[in-house]
Amino acid sequence: AAGVIQSPRHLIKEKRETATLKCYPIPRHDTVYWYQQGPGQDPQFLISFYEKMQSDKGSIPDRFSAQQFSDYHSELNMSSLELGDSALYFCASSHRGRRGTDTQYFGPGTRLTVL
Amino acid sequence: GEDVEQSLFLSVREGDSSVINCTYTDSSSTYLYWYKQEPGAGLQLLTYIFSNMDMKQDQRLTVLLNKKDKHLSLRIADTQTGDSAIYFCAGNSGNTPLVFGKGTRLSVIA
Numbered sequence: 001a002a003g004v005i006q007s008p009r010h011l012i013k014e015k016r017e018t019a020t021l022k023c024y025p026i027p028r029h030d031t032v033y034w035y036q037q038g039p040g041q042d043p044q045f046l047i048s049f050y051e052k053m054q055s056d057k058g059s060i061p062d063r064f065s066a067q068q069f070s071d072y073h074s075e076l077n078m079s080s081l082e083l084g085d086s087a088l089y090f091c092a093s094s095h096r097g098r099r100g101t102d103t104q105y106f107g108p109g110t111r112l113t114v115l
Numbered sequence: 116g117e118d119v120e121q122s123l124f125l126s127v128r129e130g131d132s133s134v135i136n137c138t139y140t141d142s143s144s145t146y147l148y149w150y151k152q153e154p155g156a157g158l159q160l161l162t163y164i165f166s167n168m169d170m171k172q173d174q175r176l177t178v179l180l181n182k183k184d185k186h187l188s189l190r191i192a193d194t195q196t197g198d199s200a201i202y203f204c205a206g207n208s209g210n211t212p213l214v215f216g217k218g219t220r221l222s223v224i225a
Contacts, residue, residue, distance in 0.1 A: 033212060042203060043158070045212035056212050090158060092213075102146070102210045106158040 002026055004093050004107035012113045013081050021076040021110045025093030031055065032074040033092040033104060034066060043090055049074060050096060081114045088112075117141035121204055121216035128224050133191040135219045137204030140185065144206035147180065148213065149189045152201045161189070161202075191221075199223045 005024040035043040045058035049068035092104040118140040148163040177190040205213040
């Protein structure tokens with residue numbers, strides 16, 4: 001079965017640079033979530049989109065922005081990168097069924113290292 | 116907001132059963148999930164339970180939910196070395212972001 005695709009899988013950037021992470025949800029999924037997992041930490045919610053509109057907002061820094069496109073893929077744009085942004089970034093997708101179920105399936109993650 | 120707590124470490128012998136526990140604070144959490152994360156890898160959905168259920172079994176996995184105590188457990192029968200990983204408990208209220216526990220690191224001793 002098709003899974004969530006994230007690219008790139010690994011990314012190395014210098015401080016103050018920008019980065020763009022991409023997420024391709026499971027076909028027919030209409031909702032995308034972004035999570036950040038620091039070393040030894042649990043995943044923390046950043047932002048989500050449903051049908052191309054922002055749905056919920058978590059602890060996403062102002063330096064980050066994201067959007068969901070007409071083909072449902074999503075991009076997380078990160079500017080003025082800081083050392084503390086080094087983390088594993090997960091995208092998850094789901095389909096919002098009529099019963100309100102929203103089982104989220106995660107991609108393999110993008111490991112961002114800021115030097 | 117929701118707070119999810121788990122014990123951090125569990126060590127079991129191969130072939131024994133493992134029980135990973137989780138407590139949550141938000142009684143409106145209607146969906147509770149268990150995810151598995153192997154080193155350097157993504158989050159694999161293992162199983163989930165709706166709050167109107169108290170037990171769910173899926174092959175070697177059994178999930179028990181005690182709504183009164185807001186306690187969730189994951190039992191892995193006949194634990195194998197391949198089960199060594201970090202197990203995250205997470206909850207949400209339908210179409211909302213997941214709130215994760217800190218994760219329980221399961222070590223299986225051969």
